[in-house]
Amino acid sequence: MYQEAFLTTYRTFISPHDLIDKLLYRFHKFHHASEKKKKVARNTFSLLIRVIDELSQKEMNQATTEKMMSLVFELLCQGDLILAKVLRKKVIEKCESKKTAPDPFSSMTFTSSITLKSSPSDFLFYKSHDIAEQMTLLDAELFQKIEIHEVSLWAREQSEELSPNLTEFTEHFNKMSYWCRTQILTHDEAKDREKYFFKFIKIMKHLRKLNNFNSYLAILSAVDSAPIRRLEWPRQNLEALKEFCQLIDSSGSFRAYRQALAETEPPCIPYIGLILQDLTFINIGNQDLLPDGSINFAKRWQQFNILDNMRRFKKCNYQIKRNEKLINCFNDFDDYLSEESLWQISEKIKPRGGNKKRLEFDS
Structure with missing residues (x-):
């Protein structure tokens, strides 16, 4: 050990x-x-x-x-x-x-240049379980490429050059989240926005069964984002959202999520953001060297325990058949709007101040 x-x-x-x-x-x-x-x-x-x-x-x-x-x-x-x-x-x-080996940066698209290339895809017509599986397949491919030392170095250096596969994985998370927000908000009719909102809720249920916490959190961060959350949604949607939020409740240092992860058997894709946060706290809160100048290996032991748990999930992969037609609907999650654009749409739907436009939904 x-x-x-x-x-x-x-x-x-x-x-x-x-x-x-x-x-x-x-x-x-x-x-x-x-x-x-x-x-x-x-x-x-x-x-x-x-x-x-x-x-x-x-x-x-x-x-x-x-x-x-x-x-x-x-x-x-x-x-x-x-x-x-x-x-x-x-x-x-x-x-x-x-x-x-390909260059991991050759196919990356960063959030500094986000534009909406096309209208929302027809992924709504696929079963939620199938969508969750293909999201998990894409996540797993990127997760398996991450080398453990990239993660340990990120807490210290935060260098995209030293951690290219980790950078690609986190960028994929961000793109997916903004893609989900865009899918929901870019509809003129309230009933269409509700369809997409509820579709993502159902997808999250299947992602949880697949132990894909990464896509689960990416979608949750989308449907619970301020531009979407501020709109008026049916009560059943908000209650379902509240239940999903309990898993990533930050109280008690994310106790619920840590407990769920500890009880999970591979295959599993953990939420990489919390791993990086834990490693960063260890790096900041502990000296590299002891007073006598020797290596503080107790600090490295704490880091190892976190990284070894991540390695445990890399040893087993999903047996999911690739569906190219469905994956093409995602378009690599490139069709998304910026935070500013999403806020503009949200405020157009429901203006700030007194002149609020109440959304009408079909029963």
Whole structure:
């Protein structure tokens, strides 16, 4: 467990390349020592393989590759064929995956340039369960791409460059939320707005059954947003919304949500926002070093417990068949309006002040 905690959090106090140099030094120091000391070298080599295996595409640079291939050549010359074969295979795997991996930023659309490209899609005609499944499939694909070290580094650096997959996942959450708000508000007739509002309520029920807390919270943040919440909705809709809000009630440090997550078995997609919040509090509230200058590993242990729980959900994925026709209706959640535009629509429906326009709904 100590080794797992170390591998999960070491980037918070040493760079991967400095760690590799130290492991190489330790391996060479004990590799030609007594038989008893050679066990230390073998353990160091195993740790080195783990570190190499978990390097990101950017971290597996030319210098690191050359160091590892130099060690492969050295091991071959010494007759350590098994160690050389294991290391060579791992380096080749990392280099090949780097060549084929797409740029995570190439397809991203940021909220700084949000415009409504087309009219709302016809996703209303699909079953709520099917919509929830396809939302979950899209979420799961992005969630599985997140590397654990991206999450630990975000609390400290908040760098999109260092955490590209995490950035893409959180951007997807924001786009989905604004897409939902846009779907509800961009209708002239009150009865049409109510149809979409109630449709999202039903979708949330299925997302909860699928343990997809990410899309669940994205939709909840939409239907409970101020431009939508301020309008006059049927009582049954508001009561249903109140029930959903209880799960993410912030009282007691989100006790209800934490309890639900603890009782959930994979597959599951947790709400990444709370994970980042917890890691940020730990980072701010604890010193990196102890008074004697040594690493404050108690801080890293707290971080590890949070990240290891997230890793637990990454080990199991959903068995959902992809429905391209339905996914195309989402249009990558790109068709959404800005917060300012949504407020303008909301105030047009229900003006501020005394001249309020009461909405009429069909029974």
